[in-house]
Amino acid sequence: MSENLTGRNVSMDDLLGPLRRVFPARVSGQALATLALAVGFSLVVPGFFSLGSMRSMMFQLPQLGLLALAMAIPMMSGGLNLAIIAIANACGLAMVTVLAHLPLAGHGAGYVTLCILLALMTGMVLGTALGGLTGWLIVRTRVHPILVTLGVMSIVEGTSIWLTRGEVISGLPSLYGQIGNASLLQIPLAFLVFLVVAGVMHVVLQHTSFGISIRMIGSNALATRYSAVNVDRVTIRIYALSGFLCFCAACLMLARYNSASAAYAKSYLLVTVLAAVLGGVDPNGGFGRVTGLVLAMVMLQLIATGFNLLGFSDYLTLAIWGLVLIGVACAQALLKKRR
């Protein structure tokens, strides 16, 4: 699954030659597939190539995109974070609770903005802390991350359900929804947030020692330790970062649903794993880049919107997503064998 191995798409070499000089093989192949999907849908589906459908895609993509990032970064280190949805919902609930308990009525926009910032701080601290705690547990117990995050998921989700009695909590100031659903030059703010976060993550993963350590740990934790990298500290930071990304997702979810609950987006948990793998993240750790992940998200969103406009049900879209992943996995295996 490494992007620097050449000759992956043997038969497509000529086609990809110019692109490959600029991008790694995997990403250029993916970009081509995404482009093909976009063109194909535009030709086949009436109304696909329009500002409206572009905007709706840009509204829908960021939430799953940020959650997939939160899943992908632990996966690059050879782990997995099953607690992401639970942490995101916990952040959302904390933020709504803070906002609902502050006396907002009758105050000016400046005061309300200050309160929203306070709520965001609460959510950020909670998400990062829960993530960091997960990482600390993984480091201290040396238990497989699947199990630790499974336990954390149960505890965090259980606590959210217990405290809210499983109910939906609302009470956001209307200013929050206005900002969250605003657009800049026809581009939804949520999409811009996603692009900024993804851009920062790209820089962190490719150009900082922390980012390189993440993938080194995924390749060989012992060798990384012998290279004088503090594996434990990096692992804790990985999960804290994952928790922070959950908080980012929670901010968008609040704007989208105008409320928070312990049960939102639960069905996304395992889909984020698929998205990460489709984006070129090696489930055994060591490889993966943000560009691939973003392209995979665009691809999944194109499929979802395209088939939705064709009148397919959401379930069929989910099945197609699964089949796409299986197809990609099989194609990779076949190409590997041929080498």
Place this chain on the structure above:
Amino acid sequence: MPDLSSLRNRPEFWLACVIAIFIVALSLATPNFLSISNFVDLTESYAVQAIMATGLFVVLIAGGIDISFAATASVAQYVAALLATRFGLSPVLVIPAGLIVGTLLGFINATLVHYARVNSIIITIATMNVYFALLMYATGGHSIYNLPEWWSDRITFLQFETAGGDLVRITLPIIVMIASLGLCWVLLNRSKTGRQLYAMGGNAEAARRIGLNISRLQFFAYGFAGFMAALAGLVQANRVGEAVPNALYGTELSVLSAAVLGGASLLGGVGTIGGITLGILMLAIIQNGLNLLDISPYCFEIITGAIILASTSLTALSVRSRTRSRLVEEAPNV
């Protein structure tokens, strides 16, 4: 008499101790806990999960993981229910048909895991989504309520009245659960294939080099998991008297928790049927105890999570202290 020090190193021993403590504490706290009828009830309520857990357990032993079993169970259940209601087929045809559907879905997993050589957790998450989504799409989410009587009627094998006047029924789910656990025990401990599964889970490359047929074993493990899932699906329809396409969806992680609580390793090759039985018993007793103590059911998930974390870390820490001299093993396995 078994050697006490070797017993101490086994997760089953500790789990049994914890369960014993829970039983004593709960029977002191509530008078209703320590009764036969309560135990039978709590066994029946966990029978379906236990049957699925045996299938998952065999895959775990073989060094893989299967997340798709709940979706497999739902598909098999629905196909069988369709055959029984639409075509009015007899149980002699319907039951094998359901089981075959489950086994075939397991074979699909095995094919993908073995030939595409992708991480089994990724493949089975993908197939879970495909199976479940296609089922929901094809059925439109509609349940089948008019199951034939031979299926929806409660089948009681043994019925008696306790001294307190409670009616105790040993029903089909309990019998099937016991039979599944027994079958699985025989398979893993008394059959050649079972021992080969342990060998493959322990070290697949070593197993291949001593001449084991790895692809046959993979197909066996995932096929068995699919078979058990289908069986669980059929039994579940018997319990609730209807076939609901999304009834089992979402139980994946709790069944996995039960298997892991019982000492099965995600790295393969480790675990016993006794352990997994205790793991399920543990979850059942906690839930039942919380109900009887009138503690909010919302707490159940928190307690389950805490127990998963506590038991897996205690096991890992005790294993680590024994292998401390082997420093190489200390490298984090993340």
